[in-house]
Amino acid sequence: MEDTNSLSLEELVVDYSQEVEIDQISEIQYRDQDLSMPKNIEVQNEKNVVDVLESKLLVGTIMNDIEDDYLLYCQYAHAKGFSVRKGDQRCFSHTNELQSKEFNCSCEGSKDEKSSSKKIPVYQKLVTRTKCKAKLKITRERGGEWRVSRFFTEHNHEMFAPDQTYLLRSARNISYAKKSTLEAMVNAGISVSNAVSFMENEACGSENLGFIRKDAYDHMSRLKKHTKVENGDATGLVQYFINKANKENYFYWNVQLDDDDRVMNFFFRDYRCAVDYEYFGDVLSIDTTYRTNKYNLICAPFVGLNHHMQNVLFVLAFMSDETESSFEWLFRTFLDSMNGKQPETIFSDQCQAMMNAINTVFPHSHHRLCQWHINQNAPSHFGSLNGDSAFKKLWHKCMTYCESKDEFETT
Template sequence: MEDKNSLSLEELERDDDEEIVQSQTVPANFEVKIENSVVDVLESKLLVGMVVNSVEDAYLLYCQYAHAKGLSARKGDQRCFSHTSELQSKEFNCSCEGSKDERSSSKKIVVYQKLITRTNCKAKLKITREKGGEWRVSRFVEEHNHEMFPSDQTHLLRSARNISHAKNSTLESMVNAGISVSNVVSFMENEACGPENLGFIRKDTYDHMSRLKKHTKVENGDANALIQYFIDKANKENYFYWNVHLDDDDRVMNFLFRDYRCSVDYEYFGDVLSIDTTYKTNKYNLICAPFVGINHPMQNCAVWFGLYVR
């Protein structure tokens, strides 16, 4: 057997390098062990009897657990204390909870076969509290009846995607500066060292910008025409009242008006009013909000009208 002391310097250095490489070799199941340890820590915080600070904290904790496991979470049923609007219990479910409604889907013409995502999974987290007490975990079901997503796809899960306030400010400022949405997202992905670290996907960005476009301010020409109409009506009718709200750039945002008939109805039937904000216009997405009272024949009578921008 050859003595190590008799080896050449080159051979000794080679042996030392091999020992270092062997000592730095990462086991194949190292990543799995890390994921399992994270899941174990989160599961320990979700055991029955554990205290949570609020409903929001419980949902975030369950989302973290779900993403570590490879699934998506969503909010479920809730219950309030009797005769109050104060929450008594809240549930958070696996996104595969429930099943497809075969009765309604059977009446539709199938254009393409959708992927079945509801497997009637029973996994859930339920928190409850006593009146004025602290929130505690009252039920935690871990078993799932479906396969989990791999770790390299969990960033695509719906509950794992959210555009934070800081990233939203960056997105809107760059788009308003004339940079395309695609280039902005590419820049933010590079800054986050990959799309899996961004926190949302490109579709979320386009949907967000599309919602912003729906809230466009009223154009000057149309706004001036409407204001001129209100002025003419006020000159002809003594009881016609109108008001307008401007934004920080002195652009018209909201309108409020009533005529003579509305003022009379308000005087007689204005004790109890209801407001309905489900009516919208097509161009500016302005919300038409009529203030409605009930007259003696139990019929609706409008006493005010408003046009609002969300």
């Protein structure tokens, strides 16, 4: 599929109507970066953690790949009390294949006095660059394995205290599950501040949450940008739908406008989608995980399974937000396009706004949470059990191999 950032809305609709790859009902693997302390290292104190991690980063040590090396160095840095920046990299000549990569202490380098001298300072910014030499460098031969070539451990500045390391920039990361929880609470009318407070209580303290309030505000601000469709693109989109409906008698489309008559959400399905829903519409999966295009619109496919256990697309919609009113409009439009036929079972994520709309529009359907989303959200409730491999195996067995409620409870 093409890079959708460069597509117009009309091209985007054509692109997705021709090929939509959604696999929510079957198991989906999603990897969040885990910047926390490694769970398989038994330690008695912070110094023991540092020693164990240093032994894994010695010069000559074979490394798996760049991303794993970065995460391991971050874990070492957070245990010791400093933050990490990705540094210089070098490629093999005449190719884009990486030959070496550096990860530096965030205090590496010095302030650019030349550029800053031309600016009038509004306030005295704290200088954090101290020309620190601490770094990790990995290299490889062409086609060979990554190895540690340099590992400098000496710093020329003070380290953060253990109870403050969660504030370090490289220690903070909003995982997919936590982003979903934050967005769902804000869309349900809860302020960002109150949502973060709730999540801090659930994590038993702000130091266990993995991000700070500023990160939450920044994330929500990014979501609000470019969500309204510009007039030129909106006109092209509507014209595309009109032309499509003129050529296909059973093509159905609809758009929702905001108070300024700008396109917020749009919805479409063709004749094949309607036929598939008539035969296979007893189970419906709604997925609002993915965002795409320059408007940061939410891609919301309605997907089911056919008699060959293959995914079939019933409807495709794009939404500018995940509020209860938007979901109600989407579901009522869906029912109208499918002659009022309600599904027997609906699978979705744990979005409160969506759950409220489902209860309102689909009162006779059974609403269930998607197994993938449960697996994504569950670790935030496990606490110390996240490091228990026996518990993880039992959890996987219960979630994957138990086919009845009684079997699940017994296991």
